[in-house]
Amino acid sequence: xxxxxxxxxxxxxxxxxxxxxxxxxxxxxxxxxxxxxxxxxxxxxxxxxxxxxxxxxxxxxxxxxxxxxxxxxxxxxxxxxxxxxxxxxxxxxxxxxxxxxxxxxxxxxxxxxxxxxxxxxxxxxxxxxxxxxxxxxxxxxxx
Numbered sequence: 001x002x003x004x005x006x007x008x009x010x011x012x013x014x015x016x017x018x019x020x021x022x023x024x025x026x027x028x029x030x031x032x033x034x035x036x037x038x039x040x041x042x043x044x045x046x047x048x049x050x051x052x053x054x055x056x057x058x059x060x061x062x063x064x065x066x067x068x069x070x071x072x073x074x075x076x077x078x079x080x081x082x083x084x085x086x087x088x089x090x091x092x093x094x095x096x097x098x099x100x101x102x103x104x105x106x107x108x109x110x111x112x113x114x115x116x117x118x119x120x121x122x123x124x125x126x127x128x129x130x131x132x133x134x135x136x137x138x139x140x141x142x143x
Contacts (some may be wrong), residue, residue, distance in 0.1 A: 001027055003091070003114045003115075003124050004100065004113070004114065005077065005091050005092055005093055005112070005113070005114050006089045006090065006092045007092070007108075007111060008086065008089050008092045008108055008110070008112040009110060009128060010089075011085040011086055011089060011105050012085055013085070013128070013130060013136060014129075014130075014131075015130040015131050015132035016134065017132055019049075019097050019125075020051075021049050021050060021051040022047075022048075022049035023094055024063045025048075025049045025063075028063075028065070028137070029127065029134045029135040029137065030133050030134055032065070032127040032135055033087070034065065034066050034068040034125060034137065035063045035064065035065055035066075035079075036051075036061050036063070036064060036066050036099075036101065036103060037049055037050070037061040037062070037063060038061065038063070038064045039053040039054075039055050039056070039060075039134070040060065040062065041053070041055070041056055041058065041063055042055040042056060043058070044102070045064070045066070045099075045102065045103045046061075046084050046103065047099075047104070047105055048102045055062070062116050066099060066100070066101050067099075067100060067124075067125075068099065068123075068124065068125035068137070069099070069100050069122070069123070069124050069125075069142060070097045070098050070099040070100055070105075070123055070139075071097065071098055071121060071122050071123065072096075072097060072109075072117065072118065072119055072120060072121045072123060073096045073097060073098045073104060073119065074095065074096050074119060075094065075095035075096070075109065075117055075119070076093075076094050076095075077091045077093060077114065078090060078091060078092050078093070078094055079091045089097055091114070092108060093107055093108060093109040093110075093112060093114075093117055094106065094107070094109070095107065095109045095117070095123075095139065097123055097139050102139075105137065107126075107137055108138045108139070109123065109138065109140065109141075110126050110139070110140050111126070111138050111140040111141065112140060112141050116141065121141060122141070122142040123139040123140060123141060123142055124137045124139065124140060124141075124142040125137055125138070125139060125140075126138040126139060126140040131142075
């Protein structure tokens with residue numbers, strides 16, 4: 001019998017306090033939209049939100065909506081969660097997902113069995129509601 005994993009959907013998570021440069025990202029999550037910063041000079045996306053470009057340091061970044069679809073680049077099974085919220089919820093899945101636009105995002109994977117997760121598995125966004133109306137980006141298998 002395959003080992004089951006916890007989705008951690010019942011773990012209470014504090015809503016973020018957005019900074020000026022991350023506010024568009026968090027506002028987008030209210031509508032379950034994934035907005036990423038795009039550097040027009042380099043032609044590349046970046047994540048997580050920053051005040052400056054990772055590629056050349058300038059501040060001329062624009063926000064673009066992306067699908068959030070991607071594939072598992074790597075993953076781990078967390079067998080010891082940090083207190084207080086995740087303790088007792090083990091095991092659960094954490095993955096680095098390479099989005100279709102080439103950006104890596106680290107997040108929980110939900111609605112996925114341990115015998116199902118694999119490097120290269122296609123995933124799509126799952127939005128966990130937070131108390132302030134924003135949503136936390138997670139991923140689930142794109143079945």
